[in-house]
Amino acid sequence: MTTTDWLEDLRRERSDLGRASTAGRVADVLRTRITEGHLRPGTRLSEEDIGAALGVSRNTLREAFRLLGHERLLVHEFNRGVFVRRLTVDDVRDLYQVRRILECGAVRRVAERMDADPSIAGRWPDLLAPVRAAVEEGESAASRGEWVDVGTANMHFHQAVADLAQSPRVTEAMDHLLAELRLVFHVMDAPQAFHEAYLPGNRAILEQLAAGDLAGAESGLAAYLDTAEAQLVEAYAAGAA
Amino acid sequence: MTTTDWLEDLRRERSDLGRASTAGRVADVLRTRITEGHLRPGTRLSEEDIGAALGVSRNTLREAFRLLGHERLLVHEFNRGVFVRRLTVDDVRDLYQVRRILECGAVRRVAERMDADPSIAGRWPDLLAPVRAAVEEGESAASRGEWVDVGTANMHFHQAVADLAQSPRVTEAMDHLLAELRLVFHVMDAPQAFHEAYLPGNRAILEQLAAGDLAGAESGLAAYLDTAEAQLVEAYAAGAA
């Protein structure tokens, strides 16, 4: 790396700080509000009200809405306004379909790349560190009785599994998918119990991954996804009626 | 289905026609221009010029740009404007990583669902029809010497394979991925030869799928993706330097 290369890196890095547009910042604020459940599915976001509350113009707010639309957190209804997305049972099923493809695919891909390049095995503990951290985070939260944090850790676990693919696009897709799933959990009666039941399974999957039994881990993951989907569809269908 | 149900469907269907926003329509026009190669990677899209050319205001155009951003066709550079995305070799590699996960995952998922629900086998020829149509489209185009259409058909083939997952989100992700790939092909010297070499492989994959040899099809697909990636990375690295 030459001097101009790292200077360029530094410049780019600095330019990423404090250079977000107002539209981008507004989108961040709204995204957080939505994924944390303050703005519930079905809520209508009035340009006038939100613009006044956040102190931005309607045009800027509209740009922010467009930014959030692609994350499927908002839905634009032409001439009727913008709403926090209300997911259907079919949405839930599709989300699990995609999770199987992304998460199981990520594990399979890393197994294939290990076969092709044995030097990956030497870095495997490092690659697994975020998965391990998420499992420990969940167990720690459960021991403290912090059920919200258990759910958060469970999502970190699954994000970390998808990150094993080492693909920016897979990581981003999983990030959006988990954000959408949060909309589902906000509608559920007892999301905490949902997540907490899967802690031992996460630990088992981690140990399989650590032991190099990637096929076993993938099977465990698939079994988890099947069970979680069935449970969630049942709870969601009941709660959304 | 009751009367009110199909009336509602009809109303929704009618309401989807001619109810696109101007921002949405502008995004469509720009998307087509980009994916067809008229707006080349690296091109800067001046709000003033594009707005004047399309007869829309800058604010509307900015919304359209935000709509296209999430498809990775455009890249916003703060205070510098909006550019048609120029992909790197790492982008190409990541695209193929995601393709493996999506396309092979789709085939695997449909195999798993067939195991779980044998009635799918009765509908399999229907489900395979778009894949078959794309293969025939490609062979027809090649016999006429229409190499651009061969490339288009090849993309239809891969889109149809991903569609086997019967997941709206997978379909959309694949759609975006293929749009991005078009940006790669526009920079290549001879993209036609690239696509045409894979026609026999597509036919073989189709026949494997039709014969129910889903594992064989998945292997053929993975082999294609490995070969195509290597070839494309080599061509792209040479052409982009």
Place this chain on the structure above:
DNA sequence: GGGTGAAGGATTGTTGAACAATCCGTCAAT
């Protein structure tokens, strides 16, 4: 009571003007 149509208010979608901030290219001075 139920159905229909009209009116009015609220809101959305879009346009255009304006201005501050930023970027980039050019030119002059060292």
Place this chain on the structure above:
DNA sequence: ATTGACGGATTGTTCAACAATCCTTCACCC
């Protein structure tokens, strides 16, 4: 060759305005 200043172009945002649309309410009729 390097640095700094300047000017022009452009972006990002705000504001005001207006047409179009939607939704609610009310009046009228059967």
